[in-house]
Amino acid sequence: MGKKLTDAEKAAKKEAKARRKAARSRLLGEAKPFLPTLLIGTCAAFVSSGANAMLPKMLGRLLDNSGSADASLKRTATLLFVSGGAASFLRTACMALVEQDLTASLKAGLFASLLRTPLGDAAPPAELTKLLDEECETAAKSLTSTSVSFVRSFSGTFNGFYNLMSISPSLTMYSGLIVPAVGVGAIVLSKIKKKYKARLTAVHLQASKMSDERLRNLPLVKLSATEAAETAAYSALLAEAKSLSMSVALSEGAYLGTMFTSTAVILGYTLSMGGEMVKKGKLTAGQLTSYASYTLLLGMGAAGLAKAAGEFGRGVDAAAAIYAKVDAKAEKKAEKEQELKSGAIELKDVRFQYGSAEKPVVSSLSLSIKSGEIVALVGKNGTGKSTLVSLISNLLPADAGDVNVGGVPLGSSTKVPPHSIGLVPQHSSLFDASVLDNVMYGTHFESARGREIECDRVLELVGASGFVKGLEGGKDFVVGESGSRLSGGQKQRLSLARGLVGGCKVVLFDEPDTYLEDNTAVAEAVKSCRDAGMTVVVVTHHLHIVRMCDRVVELGEGGKVVSDGTLKEYEKGAVGGMVV
Numbered sequence: 001m002g003k004k005l006t007d008a009e010k011a012a013k014k015e016a017k018a019r020r021k022a023a024r025s026r027l028l029g030e031a032k033p034f035l036p037t038l039l040i041g042t043c044a045a046f047v048s049s050g051a052n053a054m055l056p057k058m059l060g061r062l063l064d065n066s067g068s069a070d071a072s073l074k075r076t077a078t079l080l081f082v083s084g085g086a087a088s089f090l091r092t093a094c095m096a097l098v099e100q101d102l103t104a105s106l107k108a109g110l111f112a113s114l115l116r117t118p119l120g121d122a123a124p125p126a127e128l129t130k131l132l133d134e135e136c137e138t139a140a141k142s143l144t145s146t147s148v149s150f151v152r153s154f155s156g157t158f159n160g161f162y163n164l165m166s167i168s169p170s171l172t173m174y175s176g177l178i179v180p181a182v183g184v185g186a187i188v189l190s191k192i193k194k195k196y197k198a199r200l201t202a203v204h205l206q207a208s209k210m211s212d213e214r215l216r217n218l219p220l221v222k223l224s225a226t227e228a229a230e231t232a233a234y235s236a237l238l239a240e241a242k243s244l245s246m247s248v249a250l251s252e253g254a255y256l257g258t259m260f261t262s263t264a265v266i267l268g269y270t271l272s273m274g275g276e277m278v279k280k281g282k283l284t285a286g287q288l289t290s291y292a293s294y295t296l297l298l299g300m301g302a303a304g305l306a307k308a309a310g311e312f313g314r315g316v317d318a319a320a321a322i323y324a325k326v327d328a329k330a331e332k333k334a335e336k337e338q339e340l341k342s343g344a345i346e347l348k349d350v351r352f353q354y355g356s357a358e359k360p361v362v363s364s365l366s367l368s369i370k371s372g373e374i375v376a377l378v379g380k381n382g383t384g385k386s387t388l389v390s391l392i393s394n395l396l397p398a399d400a401g402d403v404n405v406g407g408v409p410l411g412s413s414t415k416v417p418p419h420s421i422g423l424v425p426q427h428s429s430l431f432d433a434s435v436l437d438n439v440m441y442g443t444h445f446e447s448a449r450g451r452e453i454e455c456d457r458v459l460e461l462v463g464a465s466g467f468v469k470g471l472e473g474g475k476d477f478v479v480g481e482s483g484s485r486l487s488g489g490q491k492q493r494l495s496l497a498r499g500l501v502g503g504c505k506v507v508l509f510d511e512p513d514t515y516l517e518d519n520t521a522v523a524e525a526v527k528s529c530r531d532a533g534m535t536v537v538v539v540t541h542h543l544h545i546v547r548m549c550d551r552v553v554e555l556g557e558g559g560k561v562v563s564d565g566t567l568k569e570y571e572k573g574a575v576g577g578m579v580v
């Protein structure tokens, strides 16, 4: 007896069903621009299925009329052969075209949505890569090749049965006795296969996430000498995947094997019974040949139906997963853009909580920074320094309170033009592009020369001109994936340079000193900003950086300002903190 579902399970099942239904109709809507090609492909699929259904009968007639000069039969046969071939060509080409276009359209929409996902809500990269690389194609296929398989299989089953009945109802009745048992067996085996496949997909995802993470952090793995342990953990996942693959393969093999044996049994039985009927003159040799072919058509159709139904279900599930991401809460983008009037920063009663967190990271935070002030932001790990930097740079929206930068109230209604607030993150993020393209990412200049001049200016500000000139190709040097062809210090200097592009009035340094010996680059950058009259907020744990600042603000538990004073007060010990 099946397990009884709880109310919550029933509700979840109902919800999943509704989600699939919505995904199906949305997918159809998405295919609207390709409808003409899809319709031609579908019509061609019906024609080719029809030709397929008529083929055995025609072959039987040709056999029975061999040697005769029946011109009309030859004409009809030629028409059938040619139209069947043409329809197959048209069906395949049209569906492949729609499949490509629909996949591209799904990918573009999904990618745009993923970029709009609020920071902090993003799913793990491996999951998103799988959605983009695999699921979009699976979803698109459900409308194209899978639907065609469904039409062909349905036509094969229906026409196979219909023609068997029309050639010999008695023979069909006898051989048909086996069909219900085969049908039930096929459904059960296909369900088992589906269950194993879902588990296999989850394990594959886990394995690819693990390998991706470990390869990205190879130095850590080597330093910790965990190569053997990581290989063992990865192998364990592969072994689990192997055992699940085995179950999938066995259920698939059992399914196809059952279909083969049952078809062969029916065929063998049919031919021996049919042979008797031919001998008695109740059936012609051509009719028996047609009958045997229709038996095959019916067997393949029934097998294809179950397979196509499974693939269609997987396609709809993939579409549902894609649309769930597309519909996920997008960050609110303010329409109105306002220039900063000064470098002043004003926060009043600011509160912020990450979606997945239990309590706010920042609560009732008020802070006032004058234009041109150089402020060190210190505090223990996890007290919310980076979060505060993200709030000031408008990367995260405050849940409550006011964040005002340069007289512009940041939030849902206003934003500042790009590059008005410079931000140098904790970890340098470089693309596999040239130094110039990395530093000037997202900037717009009338002339290429103007762009180069600005790049040279910021490279000079952070003391990066020297090493960039020494690179092969200078600013055109391609830095490799995540800056893999550069040293840690060089990466950070480019990251610092990017943060200063555009003559911003406010610069935020979020502890960008992790890789640099003596933090010379950060010190040089802070000095350049001071000379240029910029407001600087620098998150740091380094004493000599703190000493370059006018003021030290310390954050404590719950993102509260626990001390705020001048550098002098700090040096006297009036300001606490864990600066090392």
Ligand SMILES: Nc1ncnc2c1ncn2[C@@H]1O[C@H](COP(=O)(O)OP(=O)(O)OP(=O)(O)O)[C@@H](O)[C@H]1O
Pocket (backbone or CB within 6 Å): 119, 120, 121, 354, 355, 356, 357, 361, 379, 380, 381, 382, 383, 384, 385, 386, 387, 388
């Ligand atoms: N994307 C996120 N989702 C959920 N919680 C987060 C996220 N980012 C940070 N947090 C949590 O918010 C708190 C503050 O993190 P934040 O990075 O702002 O601290 P920090 O003071 O900069 O720390 P550190 O000095 O270690 O860099 C931490 O408890 C952290 O776990």
